[in-house]
Amino acid sequence: MRIDFQQVCVTRDGRNLLDSLSLSLEERRIGIIGANGSGKTTLARLCNGLVLPDTGRVLVEGLDTRKEVAEVRRRVGMVFQFPEAQIIQPIVLEDVAFGLQLRGFSGKQARAEAEELLRRLDLWELAERTAHSLSGGERQLVALAAVLITKPELILFDEPTNQLDLRHRNRLRARLRALPAQVIVVTHDLELLDDFDRVLLLDEGQLVFDGPPAQAVARYVAACA
Amino acid sequence: MLSLYQPGQSLLHRLPAGGKLLALSLFGVLIFLTREPLVLAAAALGAVLLLWHLRLPPALLLRQLAVTLLLLAFLVIANGLLVSWNEALIVGLRLLALVAAATAVTYATRPSEIIAALQAALRPLGPGGEKAAFTLGLVLALVLRFIPEVLFRIRELREAMAARGAPAAPLRLIVPLAIRLLRSADEVGLALEARGFPPDLTRPSKERIEVR
Numbered sequence: 547m548r549i550d551f552q553q554v555c556v557t558r559d560g561r562n563l564l565d566s567l568s569l570s571l572e573e574r575r576i577g578i579i580g581a582n583g584s585g586k587t588t589l590a591r592l593c594n595g596l597v598l599p600d601t602g603r604v605l606v607e608g609l610d611t612r613k614e615v616a617e618v619r620r621r622v623g624m625v626f627q628f629p630e631a632q633i634i635q636p637i638v639l640e641d642v643a644f645g646l647q648l649r650g651f652s653g654k655q656a657r658a659e660a661e662e663l664l665r666r667l668d669l670w671e672l673a674e675r676t677a678h679s680l681s682g683g684e685r686q687l688v689a690l691a692a693v694l695i696t697k698p699e700l701i702l703f704d705e706p707t708n709q710l711d712l713r714h715r716n717r718l719r720a721r722l723r724a725l726p727a728q729v730i731v732v733t734h735d736l737e738l739l740d741d742f743d744r745v746l747l748l749d750e751g752q753l754v755f756d757g758p759p760a761q762a763v764a765r766y767v768a769a770c771a
Numbered sequence: 772m773l774s775l776y777q778p779g780q781s782l783l784h785r786l787p788a789g790g791k792l793l794a795l796s797l798f799g800v801l802i803f804l805t806r807e808p809l810v811l812a813a814a815a816l817g818a819v820l821l822l823w824h825l826r827l828p829p830a831l832l833l834r835q836l837a838v839t840l841l842l843l844a845f846l847v848i849a850n851g852l853l854v855s856w857n858e859a860l861i862v863g864l865r866l867l868a869l870v871a872a873a874t875a876v877t878y879a880t881r882p883s884e885i886i887a888a889l890q891a892a893l894r895p896l897g898p899g900g901e902k903a904a905f906t907l908g909l910v911l912a913l914v915l916r917f918i919p920e921v922l923f924r925i926r927e928l929r930e931a932m933a934a935r936g937a938p939a940a941p942l943r944l945i946v947p948l949a950i951r952l953l954r955s956a957d958e959v960g961l962a963l964e965a966r967g968f969p970p971d972l973t974r975p976s977k978e979r980i981e982v983r
Contacts, residue, residue: 596961616967624965631955632962636915637776640883647905648967653887674778678919696967 547621547699547728548572549593553602556588556751563588565751566602571730573743575722577759578732579766580748586732587627589748590702593730594622606700620649623698623727627705629689630677638680638688639664639673645696663695667721683714690721703731707738736763775835775877781825783875788884789891791876798872802865808857811864818871825878832874839870886911905970913959917952924951 549571556564564585578586591597592604595611595618604611606618626632635641642664643656651659664670669691672684680688686706693701706722707715719738722729731738739745745762747755755765778784783791802814822832843866851859889911890904928944928951937943 594965596965619965619967624962626958626962626965628958630920631958632966634909634916634959634963634966635912636882640881643883645966648970650970653883676776677916678923692966 547607548605549607549700550605551592551602552605554592554599554604555601556585556592556597557600562751564592564599567751567753568602569746569753569756571744574728575742575744576728576730577739577742577745577762578730578748579734579736579739579745579762581770583750584748585751586748587704589746590624590704590730590732593700593702594619594624596624620696621698622700622702623693623696624702625686625689625693625704625706627708629682629685632689632692633677633685636676637673638669638675638677641677641688642692642695645692649696660691660695663691667691667694681714682709683711683717686710686714686718687721690718694725694727698727700728700730701725703729703733705733705735706731707733707735736766739763775874776881777825777827777831777878779825779879781879783821783825783879786879787888788880789888791880792885792888795872795876799869802868806861808860808864811861811868815864815868815871818868818875822871822875822878825875827878836870836874843867843870882912882915902970909968916959917956920955921948921952924948924955 551567551569551571554564554567555562567589578589580586588597592599592611593606595604595615598612606622609618609621611618624632633641635644639657639660643651643653643660646656646659647653661670661673664673667687667690669687672680672688675684677685677688686709690701690706703722706718710718715735722731722738723741731742733739739759739762742759745755745757745759746753747762747766749769754769755762798814798818802811805811843863846866847859847863850862886908890908893907894900894904896903925944925948928947932938932943
């Protein structure tokens with residue numbers, strides 16, 4: 547999937563969150579790094595129309611996020627930084643099925659698909675749990691399942707390992723590697739990006755480096771020293 | 772995310788949610804049509820047996836029903852002292868029957884099945900019924916979702932205040948609680964959008980999703 551940013555500016559409260567950004571993203575695994583407030587989350591949210599540019603435009607496979615946002619969101623899934631926000635239904639199985647119900651599947655069909663997916667992802671033991679009883683790591687994996695069920699072409703991850711212990715971090719990392727979909731990951735977990743195809747480094751709303759992970763990370767570490 | 776539902780394979784678990792809700796409603800009406808203590812005792816016993824057949828851990832039941840049972844005991848004693856002990860018996864048996872039956876249905880029915888049954892009942896009511904029913908279901912799910920979050924946030928704020936040595940007076944909690952809940956509601960709204968809300972119920976089902 548190709549995403550084009552054309553002269554994109556995003557301003558909030560008089561501050562430039564992103565400043566005249568132009569680039570195209572096509573690689574299968576893309577990382578976004580940078581200090582807090584550098585515009586990472588804004589850049590990711592532009593890809594599914596949760597943030598709209600003040601000037602310029604964002605095209606997802608040629609679809610303008612301003613004009614065709616519903617179609618864009620059918621094709622682009624997102625795992626939020628705090629996955630509890632995106633868990634809507636009281637029971638895990640129901641929440642995973644919910645994404646399909648939003649797309650017109652009957653409750654029965656959606657449930658059957660959700661059951662199959664949870665078994666495939668080795669999360670079946672969580673199916674009947676209430677969402678608030680899950681640990682942070684379990685929530686992250688459930689949130690991912692809830693996105694995967696709609697089979698998006700691109701999945702955005704906003705700091706996916708932020709609240710995870712080492713076991714869940716490794717589990718999520720393995721899951722990320724195995725995903726057939728294209729992914730864009732916003733993260734402070736630099737190791738996560740080791741085998742990514744491309745990493746963008748942002749600083750105060752500007753793209754300051756765009757290239758292979760090792761060089762991007764080295765540049766970032768040097769800038770923070 | 773609050774739910775009393777407990778997974779299980781009992782007969783009550785397997786019955787359709789719509790039927791259970793209808794039966795519960797009828798049961799609730801019928802026990803108010805009689806004042807015969809023997810009939811009410813039979814109804815209460817039946818409801819308690821229904822709850823018992825779910826084989827739930829007694830500690831769980833006690834923890835979740837403690838407040839309700841205390842309230843029930845208070846109402847029985849108040850009726851006994853203020854009206855008559857016969858009236859207290861009738862009130863007590865009625866409420867016990869109702870609480871036990873409703874608890875059994877709640878424990879044995881997924882919230883989504885309850886919501887789906889309510890949606891099915893509302894769907895034929897008018898134009899745009901499907902969309903209205905979906906929205907109602909979502910509203911109910913969100914209410915269930917936010918109850919434990921509010922409780923969690925209150926606990927979190929109390930602990931934060933205690934850690935800083937401030938007394939956790941309820942009035943002091945209101946503003947920070949409201950701010951946190953508004954932020955949380957904002958995130959939930961964004962997540963709903965990202966997941967595809969509002970639903971597209973207008974397209975023919977084949978076009979609704981093309982599995983990639």
